[in-house]
Amino acid sequence: MPVDRMLANLDLNLLVTLDALLRERNVTRTAEALGVSQPAVSAALARLRRHFGDPLLARTGNRYELTPLAAQLLALTGPALAGVRRVFDVTPDFDPSTMEREFTVITSDYAATVLGPLIARRLAEASPGVRLRLQQTTPYTVDHAADTLRTADGLLLPHGFLTDIPFVDLYEDRWVCIVSRDNDAVGAELTLELLAELPWVVLYNLRTAFAPAAQQLRLLGIEPRVEVVADGFLPMPFLVAGTRRVALLQARLAGRLAEPAGVRVLKCPFDVVPLAEAFWWHPIYSNDPAHVWLRGVLAEAGRELAVASSRSEDFAGIDPIG
Incomplete structure (x- = not known):
């Protein structure tokens, strides 16, 4: 078929070079990344430009920018290389x-x-x-x-x-609440009223990115009073320590960080889905x-x-x- 004949005339090494060129946007850096000579990369770029009928890299001042076609190709070269690797990684007897x-x-x-x-x-x-x-x-x-x-x-x-x-x-895993060890506003147990009153440390706090337990709390009509937003769970106990803040954390992680961070781990005062x-x-x-x-x-x-x-x-x- 025509597609097969076209592929038969292509050098797969060009795909590797194309991916590196689009990411590095520089012939010299591409050559260094691939461990080949600069003339070899220049020759490959010339072949790629002929194949696509597009310059791919356009000079802007003292640097190169991707052409619109090259920007489209950049989204495709990674998955294409991953597919090629999967093909050649297959062996008759996997060991x-x-x-x-x-x-x-x-x-x-x-x-x-x-x-x-x-x-x-x-x-x-x-x-x-x-x-x-x-x-x-x-x-x-x-x-x-x-x-x-x-x-x-x-x-x-x-x-x-x-x-x-x-x-x-x-x-x-189970969701738990954490408060500072010296937070005397919280006794042995938390209440929904306290969760509504205390300032919070939350994860991401975006429409599609959140801790599921916090979303369940909102369904109960309690909107956390967010004071700090973190982009990961590990900092959260340390952002709670020494403050009046409260946060939701996974029990396994809370158990490991409670002592070094100086926080207490308490059960959630509502039925939270694991x-x-x-x-x-x-x-x-x-x-x-x-x-x-x-x-x-x-x-x-x-x-x-x-x-x-x-x-x-x-x-x-x-x-x-x-």
């Missing part, structure tokens, strides 16, 4: 012990802290040639999950944000043997974490999750 590959998992700092070490240990034991990249999630990556997951192996995220994307459940953490991936990875193996490793790590739920250091006096 994780001999695999050399980097897995990129997008995750919150919470999941990276409580589950990341278990995943990393299991990967190191079973496949020494594998490298794990834990990439911090953002509201954008979640809002555009379908595109994000084309260039990453998966996303660690609770249920309630994504639909129509393959997933495997990993473990559950957090159900899952691993989500793009359907293009579903039959990739290495990815199937990775999902198994994550599921095992999730089960290990669930078994450890009765340990006091994970919950700081909060009833463990069954």
Whole structure:
């Protein structure tokens, strides 16, 4: 077919060079990144310009900018390279012990802290040639999950944000409240009235990015009086310490940070739905043997974490999750 003949006449190395050129926007830096000579990159750029009928890089002053066509191509080269790698990574007999590959998992700092070490240990034991990249999630990556997951192996995220994307459940956690150890306005228990009165530290505080427990609180008619907004869970106990503030945090993370941060962990004074953490991936990875193996490793790590739920250091006096 015509498409096959066209592909047969293309050099896949041009795709690698095109991706680097569009990201670096500089022939010299591209050559350094690829470990090739500058004339080789210049020659490849000339071939690419002939193929697309477009300059791709347009000089503006003393630097180069992407042409409109090049900007479109930049969104496609990453997924295309990832697809090529998946094709050539396939072997007749998959053996994780001999695999050399980097897995990129997008995750919150919470999941990276409580589950990341278990995943990393299991990967190191079973496949020494594998490298794990834990990439911090953002509201954008979640809002555009379908595109994000084309260039990453998966996303660690609770249920309630994504639909129509393959997933495997990993473990559950419980939401708790944290207050400063010296906050004498709060006794042994919190009340809904106190939650309405106290200033809050919240996560993101955006329309599509929030802690699910905080959303449930709003459904009860209590709008948190936000004093500090954080872009991650790890700073939140330290932003609560020494103040009148209150925050919602996962029990496993709160149990680990309560002592060093100087906060108390209290039960929520309302029926909050538990957090159900899952691993989500793009359907293009579903039959990739290495990815199937990775999902198994994550599921095992999730089960290990669930078994450890009765340990006091994970919950700081909060009833463990069954």
